[in-house]
Amino acid sequence: xxxxxxxxxxxxxxxxxxxxxxxxxxxxxxxxxxxxxxxxxxxxxxxxxxxxxxxxxxxxxxxxxxxxxxxxxxxxxxxxxxxxxxxxxxxxxxxxxxxxxxxxxxxxxxxxxxxxxxxxxxxxxxxxxxxxxxxxxxxxxxxxxxxxxxxxxxxxxxxxxxxxxxxxxxxxxxxxxxxxxxxxxxxxxxxxxxxxxxxxxxxxxxxxxxxxxxxxxxxxxxxxxxxxxxxxxxxxxxxxxxxxxxxxxxxxxxxxxxxxxxxxxxxxxxxxxxxxxxxxxxxxxxxxxxxxxxxxxxxxxxxxxxxxxxxxxxxxxxxxxxxxxxxxxxxxxxxxxxxxxxxxxxxxxxxxxxxxxxxxxxxxxxxxxxxxxxxxxxxxxxxxxxxxxxxxxxxxxxxxxxxxxxxxxxxxxxxxxxxxxxxxxxxxxxxxxxxxxxxxxxxxxxxxxxxxxxxxxxxxxxxxxxxxxxxxxxxxxxxxxxxxxxxxxxxxxxxxxxxxxxxxxxxxxxxxxxxxxxxxxxxxxxxxxxxxxxxxxxxxxxxxxxxxxxxxxxxxxxxxxxxxxxxxxxxxxxxxxxxxxxxxxxxxxxxxxxxxxxxxxxxxxxxxxxxxxxxx
Amino acid sequence: xxxxxxxxxxxxxxxxxxxxxxxxxxxxxxxxxxxxxxxxxxxxxxxxxxxxxxxxxxxxxxxxxxxxxxxxxxxxxxxxxxxxxxxxxxxxxxxxxxxxxxxxxxxxxxxxxxxxxxxxxxxxxxxxxxxxxxxxxxxxxxxxxxxxxxxxxxxxxxxxxxxxxxxxxxxxxxxxxxxxxxxxxxxxxxxxxxx
Numbered sequence: 118x119x120x121x122x123x124x125x126x127x128x129x130x131x132x133x134x135x136x137x138x139x140x141x142x143x144x145x146x147x148x149x150x151x152x153x154x155x156x157x158x159x160x161x162x163x164x165x166x167x168x169x170x171x172x173x174x175x176x177x178x179x180x181x182x183x184x185x186x187x188x189x190x191x192x193x194x195x196x197x198x199x200x201x202x203x204x205x206x207x208x209x210x211x212x213x214x215x216x217x218x219x220x221x222x223x224x225x226x227x228x229x230x231x232x233x234x235x236x237x238x239x240x241x242x243x244x245x246x247x248x249x250x251x252x253x254x255x256x257x258x259x260x261x262x263x264x265x266x267x268x269x270x271x272x273x274x275x276x277x278x279x280x281x282x283x284x285x286x287x288x289x290x291x292x293x294x295x296x297x298x299x300x301x302x303x304x305x306x307x308x309x310x311x312x313x314x315x316x317x318x319x320x321x322x323x324x325x326x327x328x329x330x331x332x333x334x335x336x337x338x339x340x341x342x343x344x345x346x347x348x349x350x351x352x353x354x355x356x357x358x359x360x361x362x363x364x365x366x367x368x369x370x371x372x373x374x375x376x377x378x379x380x381x382x383x384x385x386x387x388x389x390x391x392x393x394x395x396x397x398x399x400x401x402x403x404x405x406x407x408x409x410x411x412x413x414x415x416x417x418x419x420x421x422x423x424x425x426x427x428x429x430x431x432x433x434x435x436x437x438x439x440x441x442x443x444x445x446x447x448x449x450x451x452x453x454x455x456x457x458x459x460x461x462x463x464x465x466x467x468x469x470x471x472x473x474x475x476x477x478x479x480x481x482x483x484x485x486x487x488x489x490x491x492x493x494x495x496x497x498x499x500x501x502x503x504x505x506x507x508x509x510x511x512x513x514x515x516x517x518x519x520x521x522x523x524x525x526x527x528x529x530x531x532x533x534x535x536x537x538x539x540x541x542x543x544x545x546x547x548x549x550x551x552x553x554x555x556x557x558x559x560x561x562x563x564x565x566x567x568x569x570x571x572x573x574x575x576x577x578x579x580x581x582x583x584x585x586x587x588x589x590x591x592x593x594x595x596x597x598x599x600x601x602x603x604x605x606x607x608x609x610x611x612x613x614x615x616x617x618x619x620x621x622x623x624x625x626x627x628x629x630x631x632x633x634x635x636x637x638x639x640x641x642x643x644x645x646x647x648x649x650x651x652x653x654x655x656x657x658x659x660x661x662x663x664x665x666x667x668x669x670x671x672x673x674x675x676x677x678x679x680x681x682x683x684x685x686x687x688x689x690x691x692x693x694x695x696x697x698x699x700x701x702x703x704x705x706x707x708x709x710x711x712x713x714x715x716x717x718x719x720x721x722x723x724x725x726x727x728x729x730x731x732x733x
Numbered sequence: 734x735x736x737x738x739x740x741x742x743x744x745x746x747x748x749x750x751x752x753x754x755x756x757x758x759x760x761x762x763x764x765x766x767x768x769x770x771x772x773x774x775x776x777x778x779x780x781x782x783x784x785x786x787x788x789x790x791x792x793x794x795x796x797x798x799x800x801x802x803x804x805x806x807x808x809x810x811x812x813x814x815x816x817x818x819x820x821x822x823x824x825x826x827x828x829x830x831x832x833x834x835x836x837x838x839x840x841x842x843x844x845x846x847x848x849x850x851x852x853x854x855x856x857x858x859x860x861x862x863x864x865x866x867x868x869x870x871x872x873x874x875x876x877x878x879x880x881x882x883x884x885x886x887x888x889x890x891x892x893x894x895x896x897x898x899x900x901x902x903x904x905x906x907x908x909x910x911x912x913x914x915x916x917x918x919x920x921x922x923x924x925x926x927x928x
Contacts, residue, residue, distance in 0.1 A: 131754070131761045131769070238772055262768075262792065295794040296757050296769040369792035376790065454797025471820040473799045474857045480849075482814055483842025485744065485834035487780035521778065526839060695839050697779050706838075711876070 119168050124304050132299040134292045135160035137263040138230060141270025142200050143168070145226065146305030149192040150176045151185040153565065154594040155204030156239035157293040158232035162202055163595060170609075173307040178597050181536075181565040182207035186214040186229070193227035193283070194320060196311035198274055202230040205246045206535065210566070212249070218283060219253045220330035221320050222337070225311065226274035227283040229255075232293050235415045235450035239290075241516065241535065243449070245416035250285055250393035254334050256341045257285045257393040258350070261368040263297035269390065271302070276344065280337050287392075289415065291366040291450065342394040350391035351399055357383040359464045360407030360435075362400075362420055364389040367413045370456035377457055378466050395423050404433045411463045412439035415451050438463065486524055491698040492714035494659035495519045495586055497633035499527045500693055500718070502555055502584060505643040510553040511546045515539040515567070517559035518593045518661075519586050526695050529557070537566025540583055544574050547581040553647070554581035560616060561591035561599040568619065574652050575624045582646050582653045587616055588661040596664045606668050620654045627653040634659060636721045662714050674715030675730040677708050683727035690719040690728065734765070736789040737893055738796045741883075742815040743807030744832055745779045748880035752805075753784035755884065759895050759903045760788055770794035779835070781811055788893060803892045805883055807866070808832045809850045816854065825858040826886050826927065827851070828879065830867035862890055864926040873922065875915035885923025897924060 120130070121140045132140065138161050142150070150169070152162035162178065169176035175192075179185035182203045189201040203211060208231050215229070231249070234240040250257035256276065260269040266288065273284040318326055345351060361384060363371040368388050375384050387403045389396070404410060404424065412421040421439035428437055440446060443459030454470065461468035489496050499522050514520055514530040515538060523530035532542055540563075543556035558567045563585050571583060591597040598604055604611045620628055627649040629642040639657070646653035665671035676698075684705070691699055691706055696719060698712035708719070710731055720728040739756070743749035750771050760767035768791070771784045785796045799820045806812025806827040819825065829851065833844040855861050866882040881904070887893065888900050901917060908916050 129761060131757050131767070133771075290772075291770060291794055294771045296754060296767075296771070297794070298761055298767065366794075369794065373791055373793045452795055452797045453793040454800055471799045471822070474816055474819050474821060474823075476816055476857075478853070479813070479816070480845050481842070482810060483834055483837045483844060485779075485781050485811070485836065487745070487778040488835055490778065518778065525841070691839055695835050697835050699835070700833060700838050 119164070119171060121164055121168060122172065122304070123301065126301055126303050128301050129298045130301060131296050132263050132267070133160055133294065133296050134263050134266045134288060135294070136164055137266035137299050138270045138286070139164040139168070140299065140301065141267035142228065143304055144267070144302045145271045145274035146198055146307055147200050147274070148173070148175060148197040148307050148309065149189065149199040150174060150201070151179045151189045152202040153179055153182045153185050153207055154591060154597045155207050155232070156594060157234060157288070157290045158202050158204045158230060159594045159597070160293070161230060163597070173309050178599065180600060182211040183214060186211035186218070189227060190214060190218050190223070193223035193225045194221065195225065195313040197225040197308060199225055199227045200230065203232070204240065205231060205233045205244055206240060206242065208246055208249055210536070215249070215253050217322050217327070219255050220322060220327055220334055222281040223277060223283055224281065226277035228270060228273045228277060229283050229285045231285055231287050233287060233289045235289055241533070243416060245419065246287060247392065247417070247419050254338050255283055255285050256280065256391065257287055258390060259287050259365045259392045260292060260390065261365060261388070263295060263299050265390070266292060267299050280341055282337050282341070287365070289366050289450070338394060342397065345391045345394050345396040346398045351396045352388050353399070353403055354386040354388060355381065355384050357385050358408045359384045360387065360403060360410035361385070361413060361460065362387045362389065362410060362424065363413040364392050364420065365415070367415060367451055367456065370451055370453045371413050371460070373453055374457035374460045378461060378468055380464070380466055383464070389420065392420070397427055400424055400427050401431050401433070404428055404435060404437070407435065409436040410438070411442060411460060412437065413445070413451070413456055414439060417447060487521060488524065488697050489518065489521050490663060491696050491712045492662045492716040493518070494588055494633045494657065494661070495522065496527070496694055496696065497636065497659070497716065497718045498584065498586055498657040499529050500722070501633060501636055501639045502643055503529060505640055505647055506553060506555055510555050511550070513539040513542045513546060513554065513556040515558040515562045517562055519557055519559055522557065526692055536562050537570055540567040540570025541573060543581045543583060544570065544577065544579040547579045556581065556583045558583065558585055560585060560587040560589065560601045561597070563616060564600045568623070571620070571623055571625070571654070578651070580651055582655060584655045584657060585616055587656055587658045588664070590661050590664040592661045592664060596661070596667060606670050616656055620656065625652055625654045627651060629653070629655045631655055631657050632659060633657045634716050634718060636718065674717070676710040676713035676715050677717070677720055677728050678710065678731045679706055679708055680727045680729050681705060683725045685725050685727070687724055689722050689724060693722060694719055734789045734894070736787070736791045737802050738791070738800055739786045739803045739805065739893070740796050740801040740815060740818045741784045741786070741805045741807070742811045743782050744811060745782050747782070747807045748877065749782055749807050750784050752880040752884045753786050755903050755907060756786050756887070756895065756900070758907065759900045762903060763895065763899055765894060766790065768792065768794040781814070783815070803887065803890070805887055807879065807883055809847050810844065812854065813845065813850050816857065819858060821857070822859050824860045824862070824890060824892050825854055826862040826883065826890060827854065828866035828883060829863050830865050862886055862927045864923065866923065869922045870919055873915045873918040875912060875919065878912070878916050878919035881916045881919035882923035885920035886927040889924035889927030891928070
């Protein structure tokens with residue numbers, strides 16, 4: 118049985134924040150879950166996926182976040198308790214349905230999980246999605262621990278049903294990927310089906326209807342503000358004259374700093390669990406009781422600005438500060454030491470940080486950037502394309518493991534802004550320049566939002582080459598399925614949509630399917646694509662070896678070694694491929710037989726045929 | 734209770750996330766307040782993987798510069814790189830077996846000599862526990878048991894309130910049967926290096 122289905126209320130488990138969210142949803146009797154995976158949200162749907170195999174929960178990996186939001190919206194307006202999860206940039210994709218779903222609202226509770234990534238551990242930007250609650254008018258909860266991740270998810274369903282509005286829960290990496298003790302509650306039975314009741318004056322958002330719905334949204338907002346001002350979520354801790362306002366992960370840093378500095382008696386902390394609507398009355402009362410306020414919030418100065426506005430309207434003139442105090446800035450995540458120091462500075466508390474090690478004499482250390490795995494088929498495809506097109510072509514790329522093609526010696530990533538952008542930006546580069554253009558996109562990303570770019574390329578007669586790196590899984594986020602995956606070996610019933618059929622159906626005339634580990638043949642096809650006067654699509658098919666191993670589809674091959682009788686130390690293997698199985702022993706290249714998976718690519722690249730299989 | 738801030742540093746695939754999680758499980762079983770933080774996603778592809786375990790009266794899940802009480806390094810270069818997490822009172826536990834990054838293989842940097850790295854750390858840390866974790870893992874016939882060796886060394890160092898019995902109980906319930914014996918052996922040998 119899945120551990121999150123453990124039916125023993127009161128038991129404490131060490132749960133990842135994302136697991137705690139999944140558990141909270143189960144305790145709310147969630148019936149319907151959708152997502153597009155993205156770090157740091159991916160473990161929530163991964164758990165739902167597994168749980169759906171052994172319970173009545175409906176779960177799907179949707180094509181993209183917009184689709185996930187819309188599929189979930191229909192379930193929620195039909196009356197089912199529904200959850201949809203995504204990373205922060207995913208909410209950009211889903212922003213269109215989000216904004217008008219706020220107008221029509223929901224019947225069954227609907228919770229939107231949004232995972233922000235301050236410091237960009239695994240993202241292309243660090244946008245602050247608290248703005249989406251302001252933009253949409255939807256309530257936002259910001260839990261601060263694994264326990265609260267579970268509790269707030271459960272309560273969010275109840276709030277959503279009471280207000281008939283979706284509720285957004287915002288997490289960040291330091292909540293999503295933190296394990297903490299969680300006390301389990303009761304599991305609720307899952308309601309499998311609901312009945313949709315027609316009501317075009319609520320659900321069909323023609324202008325005449327939406328004008329009325331906007332009024333209703335503002336009424337609901339007032340009700341949400343009452344909740345926010347009440348004692349169910351937000352609270353003031355302590356009675357001191359030094360005011361601190363904190364939300365999310367920062368609340369922990371503040372709590373620890375106050376303890377470490379021994380200033381508990383001097384401090385009042387306003388903990389914002391429900392950060393939108395802002396608890397205006399609570400904030401004003403809080404500011405009236407303290408001498409000064411420090412706002413501790415990562416990224417944008419949202420709470421700070423709103424508090425200043427409340428203060429201005431109410432004639433409160435105490436100092437209200439946030440950004441600019443100590444190292445507090447709009448950049449990157451905060452940390453406990455930084456928060457402790459800023460609090461000490463702002464309130465004039467004496468504090469001595471631990472004595473640092475003297476590291477001035479540290480030698481220059483070689484970097485250890487992430488790298489494509491040994492035997493990764495992307496490496497072979499990149500090599501083959503570079504051999505044919507050279508280094509001078511423009512290489513728009515996309516979001517996935519293959520973004521690591523940025524790093525030398527591959528160095529084949531010139532432009533990426535968001536998922537799907539490689540296909541569409543390829544159109545723009547091809548039209549705006551006379552340079553050759555080769556765009557790279559993964560299979561899951563192609564379905565997510567690459568198809569529309571390819572439609573544009575066909576329709577507007579753009580001339581470039583799109584390489585679809587089909588490794589049969591959504592590799593980067595942990596091997597999720599997508600519409601192009603053959604799910605049979607995993608014992609899952611889903612209909613596979615072959616990428617080649619899609620590409621041909623869109624009207625692409627020059628289509629090549631290559632096997633990247635067969636370099637010579639692959640390069641012939643790539644050459645034909647390059648010489649084609651028009652749009653070409655190359656589908657490079659080879660399963661991600663990690664996924665193949667995980668699903669027992671991996672065909673074991675002999676690892677390779679360097680035959681030093683033949684090796685003339687050209688080092689083409691290292692200089693062009695730099696597979697992590699290769700290393701230098703003195704000035705000789707060696708291959709680690711435990712890391713090599715026998716993809717044979719380096720053996721094909723070696724000009725002396727000096728790379729040979731290890732004899733059994 | 735006293736707060737303990739532990740930083741685990743390693744390379745993708747070495748299993749330091751599992752080690753920190755298991756330590757967290759043992760703390761939970763002993764009713765010791767605990768938070769564990771991990772980094773997932775892109776960094777795991779052969780890059781540096783950091784996790785932290787905080788025990789006691791503390792809510793923050795991460796460890797700031799100079800604030801680690803214990804640094805557990807699964808690879809000597811990464812131990813050296815992570816010294817910014819340490820202060821003069823930090824206990825450092827490090828694997829001595831090098832795993833050079835591919836940047837070294839392609840000539841974009843030199844791997845520092847392990848003996849010099851260890852000397853550098855010894856000159857600065859309050860206490861250093863050095864062990865060839867990979868050799869021990871090979872010795873027990875399970876190359877993937879490096880994380881158990883390191884966990885053993887941590888428990889052996891006595892720097893946490895978590896005892897060997899509690900830790901082994903967690904290992905026994907969370908390890909696949911086929912690996913249990915070698916994992917426990919790896920743990921014991923790691924522990925013996927530290928006490």
